[in-house]
Amino acid sequence: MNRLLNKTLVYYSFSAIIILLLSAPFIYYTLEKLYKDDVDEAILLRSDEFTRNNEPTLKITDIPTWNRFNRDTRILPDTVKSKPKNNIIQQVFLDTLVPEWEPYRVLYKDVSIQGKPFVLMIRLNLVESEDLIRTIVWIYLGILFVLLLVIFFITLFISNKLWYPFHDTLKKIEQFSIESNQMPAFKKTGIKEFNQLNKSLTKLIQQTLQSFDLQKVFIQNASHELQTPLAIFQSKLDLLMQDSHLQEQQLNIVHSLYESVSKLKRINKNLLLLAKIENNQFIETSSISIKEIIEEVIPYFSEQAIGKNITIHTELKNNLTIQCNKTLIEILIHNLFLNAVRHNILNGSIYINTENNRFTIINSGINAPLDTSIIFERFKKGSKNPKSTGLGLAIVKEICIRNGWQIDYKFKNGMHCFILVF
Amino acid sequence: MKILIIEDEQELANNIATYLKEQNYQCELALNYHEAVLKIEIYEYDCILLDLMLPDGEGLQLLEILRNQSKQHGIIIISAKNTVEAKITGLQLGADDYLAKPFHLSELGARIFSVIRRNHFGSSNHIHLNELEIDLLAKTAKVKEHTVPLTKKEFDLLLFLIGNKNKTISKAALAEHLSGDMADMLDNYDFVYSHIKNLKKKLAEAGCNDYIKTTYGMGYKWES
Structure with missing residues (x-):
């Protein structure tokens, strides 16, 4: 049997996990988009800078030097025809040091240096999506752990503190026995539902005790009332027995009547005894x-x-x-x-x-x-x-x-x- | 011997009276408190049977009136209340005996017999029945100066039979008399037979005539 606490914990934990799982892709795409937008902005800024500051002064002979020192802003000959121009696209390049394919945001743009057409390529390295997912997963696991911990302690607290009156009532009902005739005293609580519960229980127990009492009184009265007719019955038989004219057959009848009255007396006495025991009339020890x-x-x-x-x-x-x-x-x-x-x-x-x-x-x-x-x-x-x-x-x-x-x-x-x- | 029966249940009172009259007691009935007070004040009785459970609890008042009289009567309470406390209270208030309803008339007969004997004969309490002599105080029985070696139960049985002379006493009444508080539970009265057999044997051995007769299937009778 599950405790209420465990049940609550399971429900809370499930909801937390489901919410976190559902939110993960959303967070991932939002983060990715935000990041790309930011990178694109930086690329555009560089492109503007180049147009404004470098393009007018740069000489064709400077291009090899430029390219040597700028890994990510390079001037390529006007032979790159396959790439779309003036649009930032995503492309992978081989990182020769690691070596590893890395994702980049790239802008190809036509420029003219000393009147000759060239292609300007500006690229910015992106974080690998694997890394991003891994980071998000780790953060999420951390959040989940903290959340579960918090849920556990809150539930524990609620169970102990909020449910205290309930457990108290439960304990008292468990100890209650109708024979003891003791009305359990429930603690007053500030919670409406528990008060209602205690009130209903009190009423129920009172009614039960009352009918139990009535039943006991009834048994006692009934057996008491039976005493006198039984006494008369018995004495009549005692008198009848003295009749010397009784034949064997009649004596047999008297005899069986005698047995019956004896049994009646026994049942009656035992019922009275039971009633007395139930009424705690034997207290001296x-x-x-x-x-x-x-x-x-x-x-x-x-x-x-x-x-x-x-x-x-x-x-x-x-x-x-x-x-x-x-x-x-x-x-x-x-x-x-x-x-x-x-x-x-x-x-x-x-x-x-x-x-x-x-x-x-x-x-x-x-x-x-x-x-x-x-x-x-x-x-x-x-x-x-x-x-x-x-x-x-x-x-x-x-x-x-x-x-x-x-x-x-x-x-x-x-x-x-x-x-x-x- | 005169007996007053104070009992509001007329039927029961009549039955008691009928039984006791055959025992050569003179019986008078009082069915309520006033009748009872009247009779108590005018007449003398050897034994008074008092139902404590008269309406309005007047039984207890009667007991008090009786106690304050300096008459030599025995009082036996007959009551539907069968508790140790009620018995003690009744006896403390001056009753000589307490009998709970429902009772066997033979039991009542035996109690009246012993209360009257006690009140009238004080210290030298001997009963003579033909060749049999019974000493109530020493609880011994003699036949022609020879002591009959009776056990306590056999002696009780003898007294019970003599207290209901010429009456048929049921086995149940004898069994209940012999087993006291246990009586309510016993349902096998066979043991009465063996006690009677032993009693008869011992009396016969002592030279006593056989007065104990068996009534077919029902019980026993002391005939003399």
């Missing part, structure tokens, strides 16, 4: 030994495990102690434990161990990995177990989120493995 909690609950779960003849192995390598709410960590471990028992198989096993800041619970079960994308979701059950409320692992996840712990699931060697890192 103390130093908790994980080992103690595990040792405390093992008798209960051993009882639960008897039915399936499950063996529980514990290996508590260190006395892991963490700072947290006692109720929550107990619920967390109970849920993981219960999960391992509930979804276990006949003659299965459970391995519990702590190592460093890691608590792992491994259990046998169905021989296929669970869908990791949904196991921690509410009411998403990994199994068809009718006793399961589908909330146990959601509660585990919620407690982990609240405390900044990491919970992971792995399927290894046919075993289901939950790893909790404090």
Whole structure:
């Protein structure tokens, strides 16, 4: 992914190069023309000088001497017929010293010395166009380099200074979590667009938080309201059960109603618990030994495990102690434990161990990995177990989120493995 | 034994009353604050069941009135609020016990039984049931002067059964009673069976008659 800075740099550099490339021929032709015009002017000036100062006084016998000392203003015999007269033309001459063909601007002109016709040739050496191009290229490269350098630093400056409020906002949104219920405080900036962005974000987050709150309140109210009818339902069943006239068939019905009400109660309690965790109603923390909690609950779960003849192995390598709410960590471990028992198989096993800041619970079960994308979701059950409320692992996840712990699931060697890192 | 049920949910109050009447308790209902105040001031009760969540929070006021009376009644709060804080507050304000809704009637029966025992019999708290003698303070059971070696859970179970004499108690209620805070999560009540089996065996070995009966598929009953 490209950073905004890099993108800007690339665009600027491309434009600079293209503009420079396009302007190069134009500059070259302009310079060349200017130069030629200047040279032509000088030739004309010399021609005028010759007409005015030399032509009247020069003798024919002086011509060889003249020609010997004037390389570029020479008097030639009137035999040069092929050259156009009185027009400055471009011609190459061999430079005998180098030796190299050099471009010249040349003027041929008819003159008369002591009444005899001669041809005057005035020439001026031009810079080779190769040299000119080379010079221009070097200058351009220099300009390009300086330009890119300037663009780079300006973009860097803009990115850091101008875009600072944007990056600040970005960072705050990244850190924002709906569970924390903390409205991010955006910095006020002098830039309209950023202010607009911050304002829109604030509004959006406020609305989200509001509906999240409403949802939490709704769940809590709903489960609260359910308590009383559930209590009545339960007590009616308790009364019905006392009826000694009930036949086996009716008892069966009462029994299944009883199971249903038990499950309803469990779901309701778990929903309430989730709502309470979300509402941060477990704030008191103390130093908790994980080992103690595990040792405390093992008798209960051993009882639960008897039915399936499950063996529980514990290996508590260190006395892991963490700072947290006692109720929550107990619920967390109970849920993981219960999960391992509930979804276990006949003659299965459970391995519990702590190592460093890691608590792992491994259990046998169905021989296929669970869908990791949904196991921690509410009411998403990994199994068809009718006793399961589908909330146990959601509660585990919620407690982990609240405390900044990491919970992971792995399927290894046919075993289901939950790893909790404090 | 007289019990006052202060509960604004009439249906629930009736159910509680029906259950307790069969236990030979005399029950009276108070469906709102004023009825409750009236009855508290005139009559004497052995145990008062108080719903703290009466409208307008009057439950707490009632608790205060009850505390200021120097009567010898036990108070059990029944509330839809199931938090440690609510329990502590209730107990600090003078309640003897706190039961969160929804509850099993058998659980309520057992709690009333123990609150009344505690209030009436103070230091020498012994229950005699035919050949069985239970010391509530020492938490021991004896049959014809021989101590029955019960575990804590088995003793709890025994008390629970006796507290709901001649009532069928569901396995779920027993399981929840035995597992306390963990109860909300347990879904396998099979362990109740093994505890009952052990209890029956130990009582029989000590020479006690078999009073614990199994109700088909549902639960257990102490018949005597």
